[in-house]
Amino acid sequence: MITIKDLKANxxxxxxxxxxxxxxxxxxxSLDIPEGEVHAIMGPNGSGKSTLSYVLAGREDYxxxxxxxxxxxxxxxxxxxxERAAAGLFLAFQYPVxxxxxxxxxFLKTSINAIxxxxxxxxxxxxALLKLMKAKCAELGIKDDMMKRAVNVGFSGGEKKRNExxxxxxxxxxxxxxxxxxxxxxxDALKVVADGVNALRDPKRSFLIITHYQRLLDYIxxxxxxxxxxxxxxxxxxxxxxxxxxxxxxxxxxxxxx
Amino acid sequence: xxxIQQETIDQVEALAGKYEAGFVTDIETEKAPKGLSEDIVxxxxxxxxxxxxxxxxxxxAYRQWLEMPEPEWAKLDIEPIDYQDSYYYxxxxxxxxxxxxxxxxxxxLLETYEKLGIPLREQEILAGxxxxxxxxxDAVFDSVSVATTFKEKLRxxxxxxxxxxxxxxxxxxxxxxxxxxxxxxGDNKHACLNSAVFTDGSFVYIPEGVRCPMELSTYFRINELxxxxxxxxxxxxxxxxxxxxxxxxTAPMRDENQLHAAIVELIALDxxxxxxxxxQNWYPGDFETGKGGIYNFVTKRGICxxxxxxxxxxxxxxxxxxxxxYPSCILKGDNSQGEFYSVAITNGRQQADTGTKMIHIGKNTxxxxxxxxxxxGKSNNTxxxxxxxxxxxxxxxxxxxxxxxxxxxxxxxxTVPYIESKNKSASLEHEATTSKIGEDQLFYCMQRGLSExxxxxxxVNGFAREVMxxxxxxxAVEAQKLVGISLEGSVx
Numbered sequence: 105m106i107t108i109k110d111l112k113a114n115x116x117x118x119x120x121x122x123x124x125x126x127x128x129x130x131x132x133x134s135l136d137i138p139e140g141e142v143h144a145i146m147g148p149n150g151s152g153k154s155t156l157s158y159v160l161a162g163r164e165d166y167x168x169x170x171x172x173x174x175x176x177x178x179x180x181x182x183x184x185x186x187e188r189a190a191a192g193l194f195l196a197f198q199y200p201v202x203x204x205x206x207x208x209x210x211f212l213k214t215s216i217n218a219i220x221x222x223x224x225x226x227x228x229x230x231x232a233l234l235k236l237m238k239a240k241c242a243e244l245g246i247k248d249d250m251m252k253r254a255v256n257v258g259f260s261g262g263e264k265k266r267n268e269x270x271x272x273x274x275x276x277x278x279x280x281x282x283x284x285x286x287x288x289x290x291x292d293a294l295k296v297v298a299d300g301v302n303a304l305r306d307p308k309r310s311f312l313i314i315t316h317y318q319r320l321l322d323y324i325x326x327x328x329x330x331x332x333x334x335x336x337x338x339x340x341x342x343x344x345x346x347x348x349x350x351x352x353x354x355x356x357x358x359x360x361x362x
Numbered sequence: 363x364x365x366i367q368q369e370t371i372d373q374v375e376a377l378a379g380k381y382e383a384g385f386v387t388d389i390e391t392e393k394a395p396k397g398l399s400e401d402i403v404x405x406x407x408x409x410x411x412x413x414x415x416x417x418x419x420x421x422x423a424y425r426q427w428l429e430m431p432e433p434e435w436a437k438l439d440i441e442p443i444d445y446q447d448s449y450y451y452x453x454x455x456x457x458x459x460x461x462x463x464x465x466x467x468x469x470x471l472l473e474t475y476e477k478l479g480i481p482l483r484e485q486e487i488l489a490g491x492x493x494x495x496x497x498x499x500d501a502v503f504d505s506v507s508v509a510t511t512f513k514e515k516l517r518x519x520x521x522x523x524x525x526x527x528x529x530x531x532x533x534x535x536x537x538x539x540x541x542x543x544x545x546x547x548g549d550n551k552h553a554c555l556n557s558a559v560f561t562d563g564s565f566v567y568i569p570e571g572v573r574c575p576m577e578l579s580t581y582f583r584i585n586e587l588x589x590x591x592x593x594x595x596x597x598x599x600x601x602x603x604x605x606x607x608x609x610x611x612t613a614p615m616r617d618e619n620q621l622h623a624a625i626v627e628l629i630a631l632d633x634x635x636x637x638x639x640x641x642q643n644w645y646p647g648d649f650e651t652g653k654g655g656i657y658n659f660v661t662k663r664g665i666c667x668x669x670x671x672x673x674x675x676x677x678x679x680x681x682x683x684x685x686x687x688y689p690s691c692i693l694k695g696d697n698s699q700g701e702f703y704s705v706a707i708t709n710g711r712q713q714a715d716t717g718t719k720m721i722h723i724g725k726n727t728x729x730x731x732x733x734x735x736x737x738x739g740k741s742n743n744t745x746x747x748x749x750x751x752x753x754x755x756x757x758x759x760x761x762x763x764x765x766x767x768x769x770x771x772x773x774x775x776x777t778v779p780y781i782e783s784k785n786k787s788a789s790l791e792h793e794a795t796t797s798k799i800g801e802d803q804l805f806y807c808m809q810r811g812l813s814e815x816x817x818x819x820x821x822v823n824g825f826a827r828e829v830m831x832x833x834x835x836x837x838a839v840e841a842q843k844l845v846g847i848s849l850e851g852s853v854x
Contacts, residue, residue, distance in 0.1 A: 186814075189809055206820055214812060
């Protein structure tokens with residue numbers, strides 16, 4: 105499904121040191137997630153977790169200097185962000201962005217049809233979309249009236265994250281990256297979001313879950329856990345690795361690698 | 363520079379001919395000699411078979427115009443205008459002798475309007491819009507009205523909808539009484555020029571107690587090279603009547619600047635309401651160099667003459683090299699209301715200085731101003747608005763919101779409010795914000811499959827929503843698309 109090989113990336117920075125305008129964050133990261141598997145990446149602050157999600161999604165200001173990323177054999181790094189979305193990559197944002205004046209139903213309609221258009225499929229009409237929205241909202245326990253509100257404007261932390269899961273459900277991606285989806289959520293909201301993600305687990309769909317804490321992994325059981333430190337995967341293992349990490353802290357593992 | 367930005371630049375270059383209304387209609391035209399003089403004024407008046415009183419009005423305005431200075435207070439950089447280098451009258455040849463039936467109109471003209479999405483044959487209009495009420499159209503091509511649709515149906519309701527030339531012939535009492543009553547010739551130099559050389563435009567009269575049975579609209583098209591368009595619109599809503607009026611405009615792409623100096627006058631008597639909407643898409647000039655494009659110098663003003671009357675202006679301004687335009691309301695009748703909803707988009711090298719004036723004279727008069735300015739490219743966009751409360755305007759209220767959105771870092775947005783109150787009981791509110799379109803917003807939309815340009819169109823339409831939703835349905839969808847088109851190439 106997704107194969108990342110020796111990925112190196114710089115991020116542009118404003119505080120230039122010695123004339124450098126960018127610093128290297130990912131320093132040869134390799135990762136392979138087979139179809140249908142859920143992998144978790146855990147790492148301390150500054151280890152490159154969010155950079156990884158942005159690089160995968162193709163954000164500006166992140167410059168790939170080496171390595172490759174392939175989704176079902178297709179070179180993602182060659183594609184624009186919207187083409188990556190059409191190829192089946194979905195990023196659930198750590199901080200979902202507000203778009204004033206654009207209601208959720210318009211946003212979802214524009215998004216789905218933009219992706220369908222890129223794939224050479226017919227656009228969905230308003231009625232078909234409405235039906236789909238209603239069905240997905242019901243599945244995820246989201247009230248319909250959220251569809252009339254402007255995208256993320258005035259949403260609580262929990263609503264924002266549920267909205268990300270709703271979009272994921274509507275767009276039916278092949279590969280989902282969840283960037284610290286647990287941040288800012290209380291335990292109830294966390295459960296709701298985890299249930300949503302679990303409902304989307306599918307033998308044809310892979311997940312990469314980026315998180316600080318083991319807590320989220322109590323609800324979304326990963327197949328493999330990776331530890332990211334200093335821009336590289338330093339250790340991989342089963343779900344028990346997350347528990348071990350929780351007990352010992354990052355310092356021990358980071359030390360181990362160094 | 364990143365790949366995305368480079369790609370956007372490439373797209374812009376590929377879109378060099380993207381102004382979709384930029385084609386020229388090849389049609390035989392009758393023109394007045396180039397330049398402006400008393401003879402030209404007489405020529406225009408004679409062409410239209412006007413009565414002596416109209417010619418006198420024109421000549422008086424022309425003499426006054428010679429003495430008047432150019433208005434220079436706007437934040438606009440305008441090359442001096444050579445008034446002698448322009449044609450003041452151009453008419454498709456077969457229409458030069460006045461309006462005929464639609465069957466006599468040159469097919470090339472009908473095709474032009476069809477291409478612009480405005481069919482002029484009533485049966486075609488009806489065939490195309492079975493599910494909704496059709497819109498009656500007055501189509502003005504260069505200096506003359508080509509056709510006015512649904513006249514008969516409107517006449518049954520007592521509504522007069524015709525070209526202004528026809529109104530001068532058929533309804534001189536109304537024209538004499540109201541033309542120039544809201545915008546006198548001496549108001550400003552551009553209005554004065556129009557008063558001397560106006561060639562056509564629309565006339566509407568809604569009789570007492572009548573709710574106009576359909577939307578009325580005028581579609582202005584400048585076709586000829588070096589030709590100015592000077593149209594006049596006069597709308598009178600008698601007591602207790604209602605009318606919604608739409609105006610659209612386009613022009614071919616030309617390297618020379620063309621002058622459009624129009625006057626719109628609205629008169630609302632007791633309990634009457636006029637809703638006036640504009641989608642302005644004149645050719646904006648070359649994206650990179652700013653060469654060519656329309657100088658849009660328009661004086662639009664309405665008077666709420668009667669008690670409880672209401673005038674509402676909605677404008678979506680996307681085109682023109684230069685926009686100088688302040689649709690205003692004189693709130694004379696007690697309890698009368700004025701509204702101004704505006705979206706002004708500038709891109710490339712465009713300049714806009716636009717806003718409104720709300721003059722409160724009557725008691726308990728209310729005004730509401732919602733202005734959304736969007737600047738992109740190397741453009742400059744200014745909101746200029748005046749709210750004036752006269753001494754007798756007990757309990758007057760105004761609410762103003764002016765929001766500016768910047769795309770990129772080479773454009774400018776300016777807000778210039780003038781507020782003057784001579785009555786202590788008045789209440790005035792003014793809110794203003796300036797924001798930049800965020801990288802975060804763009805990336806979020808793109809991650810959901812939208813291209814950068816689609817993302818900008820979506821975000822800007824959201825920003826302008828309060829105004830867009832004021833547009834009649836027939837225009838709203840078009841206007842939303844236009845927002846997207848006019849912002850193409852705005853990043854990079």
